[in-house]
Amino acid sequence: MRYRLLHTDGGARAGVIQTGRGEIPTPIFMPVGTQGAVKAIEPRALRDLGASIILGNTYHLYLRPGTALIERAGGLHRFINWTAPLLTDSGGYQVFSLSDLRGIHKDGVEFKSHLDGSLHNFTPEKVVDIQRSLGSDIMMVLDECAPFPCTEEYAHASNAMTLQWAERCKERMEATAPAYGVEQALFGIVQGSIFPAIREHSARRLAEIGFDGYAIGGLSVGEPTEQMYAMVDVCVPVLPREKPRYLMGVGTPENILEAIGRGIDMFDCVMPTRNARNAVVFTAHGRLNLRNAKHAEDFSPVDPDCLCYGCRNFTRAYLRHLFKAGEILALQLATLHNLTFYLWLVRTARQAIQEGRFAIWKSELLKQMRS
Amino acid sequence: MRYRLLHTDGGARAGVIQTGRGEIPTPIFMPVGTQGAVKAIEPRALRDLGASIILGNTYHLYLRPGTALIERAGGLHRFINWTAPLLTDSGGYQVFSLSDLRGIHKDGVEFKSHLDGSLHNFTPEKVVDIQRSLGSDIMMVLDECAPFPCTEEYAHASNAMTLQWAERCKERMEATAPAYGVEQALFGIVQGSIFPAIREHSARRLAEIGFDGYAIGGLSVGEPTEQMYAMVDVCVPVLPREKPRYLMGVGTPENILEAIGRGIDMFDCVMPTRNARNAVVFTAHGRLNLRNAKHAEDFSPVDPDCLCYGCRNFTRAYLRHLFKAGEILALQLATLHNLTFYLWLVRTARQAIQEGRFAIWKSELLKQMRS
Numbered sequence: 001m002r003y004r005l006l007h008t009d010g011g012a013r014a015g016v017i018q019t020g021r022g023e024i025p026t027p028i029f030m031p032v033g034t035q036g037a038v039k040a041i042e043p044r045a046l047r048d049l050g051a052s053i054i055l056g057n058t059y060h061l062y063l064r065p066g067t068a069l070i071e072r073a074g075g076l077h078r079f080i081n082w083t084a085p086l087l088t089d090s091g092g093y094q095v096f097s098l099s100d101l102r103g104i105h106k107d108g109v110e111f112k113s114h115l116d117g118s119l120h121n122f123t124p125e126k127v128v129d130i131q132r133s134l135g136s137d138i139m140m141v142l143d144e145c146a147p148f149p150c151t152e153e154y155a156h157a158s159n160a161m162t163l164q165w166a167e168r169c170k171e172r173m174e175a176t177a178p179a180y181g182v183e184q185a186l187f188g189i190v191q192g193s194i195f196p197a198i199r200e201h202s203a204r205r206l207a208e209i210g211f212d213g214y215a216i217g218g219l220s221v222g223e224p225t226e227q228m229y230a231m232v233d234v235c236v237p238v239l240p241r242e243k244p245r246y247l248m249g250v251g252t253p254e255n256i257l258e259a260i261g262r263g264i265d266m267f268d269c270v271m272p273t274r275n276a277r278n279a280v281v282f283t284a285h286g287r288l289n290l291r292n293a294k295h296a297e298d299f300s301p302v303d304p305d306c307l308c309y310g311c312r313n314f315t316r317a318y319l320r321h322l323f324k325a326g327e328i329l330a331l332q333l334a335t336l337h338n339l340t341f342y343l344w345l346v347r348t349a350r351q352a353i354q355e356g357r358f359a360i361w362k363s364e365l366l367k368q369m370r371s
Numbered sequence: 372m373r374y375r376l377l378h379t380d381g382g383a384r385a386g387v388i389q390t391g392r393g394e395i396p397t398p399i400f401m402p403v404g405t406q407g408a409v410k411a412i413e414p415r416a417l418r419d420l421g422a423s424i425i426l427g428n429t430y431h432l433y434l435r436p437g438t439a440l441i442e443r444a445g446g447l448h449r450f451i452n453w454t455a456p457l458l459t460d461s462g463g464y465q466v467f468s469l470s471d472l473r474g475i476h477k478d479g480v481e482f483k484s485h486l487d488g489s490l491h492n493f494t495p496e497k498v499v500d501i502q503r504s505l506g507s508d509i510m511m512v513l514d515e516c517a518p519f520p521c522t523e524e525y526a527h528a529s530n531a532m533t534l535q536w537a538e539r540c541k542e543r544m545e546a547t548a549p550a551y552g553v554e555q556a557l558f559g560i561v562q563g564s565i566f567p568a569i570r571e572h573s574a575r576r577l578a579e580i581g582f583d584g585y586a587i588g589g590l591s592v593g594e595p596t597e598q599m600y601a602m603v604d605v606c607v608p609v610l611p612r613e614k615p616r617y618l619m620g621v622g623t624p625e626n627i628l629e630a631i632g633r634g635i636d637m638f639d640c641v642m643p644t645r646n647a648r649n650a651v652v653f654t655a656h657g658r659l660n661l662r663n664a665k666h667a668e669d670f671s672p673v674d675p676d677c678l679c680y681g682c683r684n685f686t687r688a689y690l691r692h693l694f695k696a697g698e699i700l701a702l703q704l705a706t707l708h709n710l711t712f713y714l715w716l717v718r719t720a721r722q723a724i725q726e727g728r729f730a731i732w733k734s735e736l737l738k739q740m741r742s
Contacts, residue, residue, distance in 0.1 A: 040699040065692040073670060081684045299444060313452045321436040328411040
């Protein structure tokens, strides 16, 4: 995997990540396909709207349908028939947030499945092995996402363990080979809660170990937004300029614009897809709740400037009706729209960076979104 | 509306219905879009797979979003952005099956909404007026779908009332004009439960009144399949040869083939869409339940002969995983497949009729489906 930095504009960067399965222009938003599918959208539609990479989730896929089945299918790409790049997170976050956590120790974590209560363990080596089986283009190290809030002592100890796990993940990666003949990259994950010194140490140590890219994890977990940005500002200068930077699980369109301005290249979030299923749609003029009575007789599209299939063909009044009537088509159209918007957002940000007008474009768009 | 009979082959007919919004090749299957949307499929995908007409439901649309809103949208076609023909049923069936029926008398029916318990009434005139507001290309008369089983006396009295309602619907239709400048046809509905004499009388009387087409209703409601076919055989010879014949709410692929062989031109049924959402898919080799464990490691498509997006790109193992994981994509892909199959079925039947080999094609396909 290779990252080429093409342009900088203030702190913002435009680049391209080259993988064995194609290029990813950055900044990029990665739609979340937790269980091997992005909810309520066909893969062909995802490609049509410019999704160059999607996420899968190691924790979920390991539990169901299971690594063995995906191996027999020839890897996750073949199983879900997605030929472009895939990133898989390590499952660490889900072990801590979803499963019944039974124990955490220097060798890894023990947990009970949220599906059937069965007992499992993840070690740094095992999550690399699983991601080798999945065949993701970008693998993530096992980490502990510290709860928020937590004490500085907790964050320090947790991060020390996460750093050891990161090192072991890298060793395991170097001792193993891709299962399907396509190179796989490994990203480290900066932790440290909201403590600048721990964040800085984490980023510095990960850079020493050396990864193909660096994620900033453990943010957007309840801390004030300004603290999230402050942590990004602590990490970015320490991370290698020649590697991509990924802010995990973030966020709103506003969060993404601010983080791009601070030097982040990659984003993932369930926000566009989950909000779509709750009738909340994003536009360049702010967000709308399509269940709201004020849309009942509004025969204009969700966003007149949007070129998605929904906005070109259907009205707010119709979408509101579909949501009120519980029609699956509502989820489909709102999902398509929100992902179109998020991918438009990063694509347009990239163009603004390349043309040296990111800051002004961002500030105008943010103003428009708030009005 | 004009029906042209192009070929007959035994009892089977190939024809074309010309409407103000385009042609409908017959025999045809009409996907059901009860609330103004066919569940779990985009309208553009419906058109791509050859759906030349879809159904809307007067009862549902009258209650939600309401006739006034659809009128302000410019009619149902514009509200849902479906430019091809639409058929709306009269709501009679839903009043009897879904609502809290409060009273039935010669002037119509009183019922409480299944949505909010509000009190409403439908008269023959009112259902024509509503369908004028909706602007459907094919309107249906108000009828009583007699419960099954029922006595001959009940069926006789019920049908006498349905015939009077049919006459009043026709009068109302002749006294009113299309709301949106596009001609609207009106179909009568033959009732009579499983009593041949009542069915024959019903068909004869409706033919005397004169409609643009004739539906056979009140079947596939629990009676043995052979009785359904027997009722079709009673009605078809009495109905005008130069008008289309529509068997309402039918049915399985087998039912459709048998009914085509008996002279039916039009079908609608929730079976392909509802079954899809329950993981049951139809193929030319029979039906499959994709939740079945035997598909867990089956990396072949649902139907290797099918050209739908799902069958060209995804395996049974993946679809099973999507169903087990509760992914909306499962519903989307299975719906797309089942509608593709149903439309393939009627299109191929039509071709076989035109080539004079319907009987042998049908018998071979039925054998293959059962094997």
